[in-house]
Amino acid sequence: MTGQAPAVSRRKRPAGVATTDVTLSAHIGSNADVFPLVLDLHVPRGSRVADVTWGKGAFWRKVPADAYQVHATDLQTGVDCRALPYADQELDCVVLDPPYMEGLFRRDVEHLAGSGSHAAFRGRYSNGAATEAGTGPRYHDAVLDLYLRAGTEAHRVLRNHGVFIVKCQDEVSANRQRLTHVELINAYAEAGFYCKDLFVVVRPNRPVVARLLRQEHARKNHSYFLVFVKLDPRHPKRLRAVSSNR
Numbered sequence: 001m002t003g004q005a006p007a008v009s010r011r012k013r014p015a016g017v018a019t020t021d022v023t024l025s026a027h028i029g030s031n032a033d034v035f036p037l038v039l040d041l042h043v044p045r046g047s048r049v050a051d052v053t054w055g056k057g058a059f060w061r062k063v064p065a066d067a068y069q070v071h072a073t074d075l076q077t078g079v080d081c082r083a084l085p086y087a088d089q090e091l092d093c094v095v096l097d098p099p100y101m102e103g104l105f106r107r108d109v110e111h112l113a114g115s116g117s118h119a120a121f122r123g124r125y126s127n128g129a130a131t132e133a134g135t136g137p138r139y140h141d142a143v144l145d146l147y148l149r150a151g152t153e154a155h156r157v158l159r160n161h162g163v164f165i166v167k168c169q170d171e172v173s174a175n176r177q178r179l180t181h182v183e184l185i186n187a188y189a190e191a192g193f194y195c196k197d198l199f200v201v202v203r204p205n206r207p208v209v210a211r212l213l214r215q216e217h218a219r220k221n222h223s224y225f226l227v228f229v230k231l232d233p234r235h236p237k238r239l240r241a242v243s244s245n246r
């Protein structure tokens with residue numbers, strides 16, 4: 001016997017609680033169902049948010065009207081997402097959802113996807129105008145070009161550690177698989193964004209394929225919300241914890 005007191009365990013009790021009440025990465029539903037979850041986890045209430053491809057504002061249908069300071073713009077209302085009317089580093093969050101299908105980037109308006117009975121689709125997903133004639137990128141590269149130029153502009157108007165939410169969907173173009181979400185993650189990383197999160201949205205209904213001859217690729221019934229954080233160029237390795245609304 002040495003008379004010493006018994007050793008006290010110095011192991012820390014783990015913090016936190018066991019729960020299944022967490023935000024999940026994959027959801028069957030609509031953009032309007034998933035977008036509020038993305039905001040809740042990544043964008044503190046009261047933030048100044050610019051949705052630069054507002055369309056019909058469908059993303060915001062289930063977000064409380066007073067939750068954010070929202071600036072809604074679109075090419076249809078005269079604001080190009082590649083030339084935004086904001087000062088450098090003015091915003092906390094930018095939301096981008098341009099036309100994601102190469103069929104919506106054609107030089108002749110007659111050749112735009114979504115004609116005839118699908119006109120409502122075209123109206124919802126594009127500005128209904130043909131791509132400018134000239135030597136610019138075509139087809140899927142035109143899709144990427146718009147995303148990348150808009151990304152450069154978002155980088156300019158976001159403050160350091162601001163959040164860039166990007167909606168996209170992969171596509172098969174000229175019979176080639178183009179994984180748009182991978183292309184964007186890689187390109188935006190070069191531009192100074194860290195891809196912090198990825199949400200998968202699975203549509204609840206089965207897509208119809210018109211004129212199927214032979215199937216070569218799985219028909220896509222999912223899309224993505226990608227969540228990027230603008231890195232501070234002076235401290236590109238530093239990430240700041242965000243106080244989520246959860």
Ligand SMILES: C[S@@+](CC[C@H](N)C(=O)[O-])C[C@H]1O[C@@H](n2cnc3c(N)ncnc32)[C@H](O)[C@@H]1O
Pocket residue numbers: 052053054055056057058059060073074075076079080081082097098099100124125126127128146
């Ligand atoms: C997929 S829809 C956006 C739908 C929207 N997120 C919603 O919730 O209703 C694409 C939108 O991008 C717009 N658009 C296309 N090119 C644009 C550009 N260069 N700048 C800004 N908006 C653009 C179209 O007018 C269209 O409203």
